Amino acid sequence: MSSTNGGSPLIEVRSLKKYFPIRKGLLQREVARVHAVDDVSFAVREGETLGLVGESGCGKSTLGRTIVRLLEPTAGEVIFEGTDISALGTRRLRPLRREMQMVFQDPYASLNPRKRVGSIIGTPLKIHGVAKSERRQRVQELLETVGLSPEHYNRFPHEFSGGQRQRIGVARALALNPKLVVADEPVSALDVSIQSQMLNLLHDLQQELRLTYIFIAHDLGVVRHVSNRIAVMYLGKLVELSPAEELYRRPIMPYSEALLSAVPIPDPDLSKQRERIVLEGDVPSPINPPSGCRFHPRCRYMTDVCREVEPPLVDYGVGHLAACHHPLNVDRETLARATVSERHTPAAADERAKPRTPGKEEAHPIPE
Amino acid sequence: MAERLIEVRGLKVQFATEDGVVRAVDGVDFELGRGEVLGIVGESGSGKSVTAMTLLGLTKDTNTRFEGEILYKGRDVLQMNEAELQDVRGNEMSMIFQDPMTSLNPVYTIGAQICEAIQIHEKTQKGIARRRAIELLKQVGIPNADSRVDNYPHEFSGGMRQRAMIAMALACNPDVLIADEPTTALDVTIQAQIIELIDRLKDEFNSAVILITHDLGVVADVADSIIVMYAGRVVERAQTRSLFYDPQMPYTWGLLGSIPRLDRPKQERLHSIEGAPPSLIRAPAGCKFRPRCPHAFAKCMEEPGLENRVEEPTHLDRCWLSVAEKREVREATIRGEAA
Numbered sequence: 001m002s003s004t005n006g007g008s009p010l011i012e013v014r015s016l017k018k019y020f021p022i023r024k025g026l027l028q029r030e031v032a033r034v035h036a037v038d039d040v041s042f043a044v045r046e047g048e049t050l051g052l053v054g055e056s057g058c059g060k061s062t063l064g065r066t067i068v069r070l071l072e073p074t075a076g077e078v079i080f081e082g083t084d085i086s087a088l089g090t091r092r093l094r095p096l097r098r099e100m101q102m103v104f105q106d107p108y109a110s111l112n113p114r115k116r117v118g119s120i121i122g123t124p125l126k127i128h129g130v131a132k133s134e135r136r137q138r139v140q141e142l143l144e145t146v147g148l149s150p151e152h153y154n155r156f157p158h159e160f161s162g163g164q165r166q167r168i169g170v171a172r173a174l175a176l177n178p179k180l181v182v183a184d185e186p187v188s189a190l191d192v193s194i195q196s197q198m199l200n201l202l203h204d205l206q207q208e209l210r211l212t213y214i215f216i217a218h219d220l221g222v223v224r225h226v227s228n229r230i231a232v233m234y235l236g237k238l239v240e241l242s243p244a245e246e247l248y249r250r251p252i253m254p255y256s257e258a259l260l261s262a263v264p265i266p267d268p269d270l271s272k273q274r275e276r277i278v279l280e281g282d283v284p285s286p287i288n289p290p291s292g293c294r295f296h297p298r299c300r301y302m303t304d305v306c307r308e309v310e311p312p313l314v315d316y317g318v319g320h321l322a323a324c325h326h327p328l329n330v331d332r333e334t335l336a337r338a339t340v341s342e343r344h345t346p347a348a349a350d351e352r353a354k355p356r357t358p359g360k361e362e363a364h365p366i367p368e
Numbered sequence: 369m370a371e372r373l374i375e376v377r378g379l380k381v382q383f384a385t386e387d388g389v390v391r392a393v394d395g396v397d398f399e400l401g402r403g404e405v406l407g408i409v410g411e412s413g414s415g416k417s418v419t420a421m422t423l424l425g426l427t428k429d430t431n432t433r434f435e436g437e438i439l440y441k442g443r444d445v446l447q448m449n450e451a452e453l454q455d456v457r458g459n460e461m462s463m464i465f466q467d468p469m470t471s472l473n474p475v476y477t478i479g480a481q482i483c484e485a486i487q488i489h490e491k492t493q494k495g496i497a498r499r500r501a502i503e504l505l506k507q508v509g510i511p512n513a514d515s516r517v518d519n520y521p522h523e524f525s526g527g528m529r530q531r532a533m534i535a536m537a538l539a540c541n542p543d544v545l546i547a548d549e550p551t552t553a554l555d556v557t558i559q560a561q562i563i564e565l566i567d568r569l570k571d572e573f574n575s576a577v578i579l580i581t582h583d584l585g586v587v588a589d590v591a592d593s594i595i596v597m598y599a600g601r602v603v604e605r606a607q608t609r610s611l612f613y614d615p616q617m618p619y620t621w622g623l624l625g626s627i628p629r630l631d632r633p634k635q636e637r638l639h640s641i642e643g644a645p646p647s648l649i650r651a652p653a654g655c656k657f658r659p660r661c662p663h664a665f666a667k668c669m670e671e672p673g674l675e676n677r678v679e680e681p682t683h684l685d686r687c688w689l690s691v692a693e694k695r696e697v698r699e700a701t702i703r704g705e706a707a
Contacts, residue, residue: 055555056526161644162412191411191582196626196638203637218555225628225638245634262560263630264585268608270631271589278564279557281511282525 009043016076036062038236051227101173105185107165163194250329252322370401378436394600407587410597462537466549468529472521479517504535527558599656606683616685639704
């Protein structure tokens with residue numbers, strides 16, 4: 001494949017695994033492993049936004065970092081525009097680095113306090129060989145693109161507020177005209193009022209520059225707002241993958257249902273009426289994940305089978321996949337038609353959930 | 369009415385700095401009764417944390433100037449000396465801070481830190497204090513509290529640390545619990561747990577709660593009344609339902625519109641309050657929100673007072689627009705359609 005057109009996947013992840021070894025003793029023997037990302041497969045089409053949600057410790061950030069090869073995958077493939085980049089060497093990877101950029105969570109920690117804004121945004125340009133004379137102009141253009149002023153070129157990060165810093169982070173990510181931007185909790189550290197400015201900015205940039213986003217967050221309210229499709233992760237596993245509106249209307253996995261119910265609604269009456277599913281406790285340790293379905297110790301629908309058998313990812317049609325023994329919101333007919341997804345080739349499901357125009361949500365018929 | 373615990377009248381807090389006088393809090397009034405939950409909402413830099421810290425006398429310094437009164441059960445906190453404050457702090461009024469990662473001491477066990485809070489205020493034997501600590505940890509929902517009491521903060525997850533902070537704040541059965549952005553650093557699922565916990569403990573301990581946040585969604589179903597702050601002032605104050613269903617201040621509309629709503633159809637763009645909060649050293653003339661307000665007009669060059677303008681007598685706001693005008697343009701503004 002030479003180039004992508006329309007809706008073919010820009011990036012495809014196949015059975016990706018990332019384990020962190022825990023070493024102990026004099027010989028630094030490996031005594032255990034953190035199963036941070038455990039056999040995750042999905043694809044993202046050009047111009048699409050895939051939201052990646054889950055609680056702290058579910059592996060969503062590790063997944064994001066492994067996709068852009070900031071971390072080395074333990075196993076599996078990451079196919080970017082037809083090339084498997086999971087095993088490429090540094091030199092062959094470098095031209096591809098231009099295409100994949102990242103925006104980090106903490107706008108205070110992700111900008112070097114001793115560098116000026118011009119140098120922070122200009123560094124990727126320098127590394128990729130843009131002449132000095134052109135750099136300044138490009139950086140000033142970028143500052144304008146993200147809603148800052150070109151005069152900010154010579155300032156230091158501490159002279160900016162949190163929201164403005166995050167804009168600098170976005171400008172840096174856009175410097176090399178990437179195709180894919182992995183945004184790791186880009187708004188979690190911001191006030192709601194600034195958060196909405198950021199979300200609007202990311203939306204506008206996507207329209208203008210035809211960007212593809214992988215948007216990582218723990219708040220389904222935010223994720224639903226920006227995403228075409230949503231992937232829910234729990235303890236390293238992909239547990240549900242669905243078009244955004246579909247997931248919001250009928251979550252299949254009890255974990256997704258709980259995540260949805262935890263999002264606060266700024267309406268006192270509605271908020272009191274609706275059922276709040278408060279998940280007990282925290283995410284268990286990914287060193288020794290629970291047997292069977294990893295969510296079973298916190299699940300209110302748990303039965304014996306959940307403790308013993310790991311549920312496969314099942315395709316419920318309209319591009320909606322979920323891994324659960326007790327699927328919610330699924331009628332008998334859909335259940336009969338549902339098939340165990342071929343986990344290693346989820347392209348089929350991605351194909352069906354394809355929006356007609358990139359960046360726009362397609363309405364899916366809901367089976368009654 | 370419930371027993372009145374706190375009454376704040378005309379509170380102003382100013383810090384003298386090299387660049388000028390920072391008017392961090394510039395006219396705040398409210399009352400709080402036993403069993404009530406008051407939400408204080410605003411962006412970073414609106415003065416909500418300074419208000420909370422001043423309630424506990426934590427902003428006293430050589431460069432600070434205070435005006436007004438903070439009456440706690442009739443005694444003025446601003447007039448208290450350090451010994452008297454020490455007696456109130458942690459004992460009668462206590463605080464839960466935003467960041468559970470940095471507000472616990474990493475080199476002491478959780479149990480030791482809770483026992484310290486108890487033993488400062490009461491002459492208790494170590495063993496009894498420890499048993500109380502375990503009991504408190506159980507009450508805030510820490511599993512295996514008997515053994516967890518000897519853990520260090522790094523052995524706790526973020527949500528558990530916040531629970532431990534709450535246990536510590538409740539150690540002396542305070543009358544007033546001040547929670548300053550208790551859930552901002554946490555996941556939404558843990559946020560739901562913590563808010564529910566605070567609401568439940570308020571009843572168990574029969575105390576009053578001040579809940580500070582930048583997200584109106586967080587306070588929607590726990591607060592009895594809400595104060596919206598901007599540039600150090602109260603710009604709107606009302607009972608919770610009145611504030612959500614009949615908000616009067618364009619700033620409040622902005623805060624409401626900024627939240628992606630799960631209960632409504634998805635929008636292309638969110639409403640956002642353009643620009644950033646003003647400098648507290650040189651605040652704009654007239655209405656402080658004027659430079660960012662989409663509905664500002666000539667009269668806004670004069671500062672409006674905090675007055676009752678709607679039918680609901682306890683609902684106060686600072687906006688010159690007529691109530692009829694506001695009700696007309698409000699929905700469109702919240703949806704982000706205003707010019």
